[in-house]
Amino acid sequence: MLIEDEKNKILKADKLFSLILKEINTGLTPNDVLDKIYETFREVIPYDRMGCALIDDKNEVVTSKWNRADYQKKFILHGYSAFLNGTSLKNIVDSGNPRIINDLEEYFSKHPDSKSTQLILKEGIRSSLTCPLVSMNGPVGFLFFSSKEKETYKNEHVEIYMTIADEVSVIIEKSRLLEKNMELNELKNRFIGMAAHDLRNPLFIISSYLSMIRRGKFGNLSPKLEEKLELIHETATHMQDLVENILDVNIIESGEMKLNLELLSIAEIFNEKCGEQELFAIEKSIEIVRDFEEKIPNVMIDRSRIGQAIENLVSNALKYSYSGSKIFCCVRHEDNYIKVSVQNKGQEIPEADRNKLFQNFGKTSVRPTGGEKSIGLGLAIMKKIVESHGGTVGFKSNKIENEFYFLLPCKD
Known part of the structure; x- marks a missing residue:
């Protein structure tokens, strides 16, 4: 009966995630997705608190990026960070397996230097399940499920939690790539904008002098020289058009274009x-x-x-x-x-x-x-x-x- 119940929960979890995945395509952020999971998965898995922490690009520091709980007073907040090496989280990263602690008070008595365990105990949490978040490029962070009751989590729960963790890993990786692309695009726009702006004045001076020379301001021109100056004028005009177009694109893409x-x-x-x-x-x-x-x-x-x-x-x-x-x-x-x-x-x-x-x-x-x-x-x-x-x-x-x-x- 217990096995059948767990199978039903897994099927229910798959259905719930299918609904969330449909909404992801409408542009939900990782935090939006985690909020959805928190609000809907209580039907199949027990928790009083959920959290998500991400590992930095150097794999040195882990930082809390999102958390929600059924209670107000929390001690591990957004932005809380710690070094990864030398912690039990590093063991989870290395093994790729989730960790269940069903008696956090007992765990803390054996690991009194664990600051995060001390803080989570102050919140009233007594058991936890930690799932590694792993993308194609390696570990990206952790998903934490926590309960105020001891002995909450069993090995039977792991399959459901790891399904959630796998989907969240993909979403976070996509979000990170999008952020990096946006940063690189912004850097590119700034560089192109500065280069184009710096070219504008010299080109204007060149075109102005060309116009004066072609009008005979500095003396008469031979037909051959006039022909060559015409080619130079066409090239300078083309360059000016290019610079103006680049500046237009830069203004539009940076969001600085004002419409009257x-x-x-x-x-x-x-x-x-x-x-x-x-x-x-x-x-x-x-x-x-x-x-x-x-x-x-x-x-x-x-x-x-x-x-x-x-x-x-x-x-x-x-x-x-x-x-x-x-x-x-x-x-x-x-x-x-x-x-x-x-x-x-x-x-x-x-x-x-x-x-x-x-x-x-x-x-x-x-x-x-x-x-x-x-x-x-x-x-x-x-x-x-x-x-x-x-x-x-x-x-x-x-x-x-x-x-x-x-x-x-x-x-x-």
Whole structure:
């Protein structure tokens, strides 16, 4: 009967964990998961207190990161730490096996130097089960189950506890990796931002002097020199565009982009940006066709930023369109959003390259048709701007045409 009861508890534990795992995918933190376990697993395992401690990267110090109890007065709190070597916890790490102590008073009489045992006894705890948390990269910490009653834990409980410990280990490891990635990404953004900022002023000075030289401020120029200066000017302009785009990405990703939202006509802004791109279109013998639906409702947007997103959308289409073709700039009101799109008769984007679109420096194998330089940031910046407005971006590509678009939410 006892064996059957334990089997039922294990099955119940599996069901409870399945429910928690579903919620993990919604973005629960390790602490959220531990709270869920504490609130739901009492049906299958006994405890008055639970705790979780993590080992540092050097495997030298263990620190309490989370704990909950049925009582208020606790002595082992968040942040409590101790050296790992020379403790009974080190033996658990080395063996990889859980430890059951069913009489903590007796244990303390034999190990009077154990500060953590002394503190947990002051809380009224009399028995404990400690499970090692182990990931693919090694030990990460411990999960503690504690009871105010002696002789609470039996070997039959270990399977349930180790199932919980295994799942918590995975969650903690994922969380740690995410934190490290975020730290590295922040460091990268700071470095790129500083480098780009430091390049901005020298490039401005170079461009200014180039303009003065080309206008004859320092004397007449030979045709050959004019040709060389034109190449230098194009390179300097390209570098300035690159620096400005990098600074834009850095501002957006750091969360420092401030939006000045106004109720505006997106069709008006689109029309202005099409006009600004006309000269480039004429140089490539490309016709810009405006196709704006009538009575498009105004939307809450930042004029400058959405203008930048539209400019990137149109210039991208012009870069990859053939000479003598047309691009179609469209605005539509569909359901609860405004669709802004640009269609062109260009090269089909290969399936293998499509995941690079809208990514920072995401260049595909498709090349601009007029030899234009491509930084690979235009669509990425557009995506970030649109998403900051609560919108989404997308594209369609086939052998006949390409369409890039974004959707902005609106109210009728």
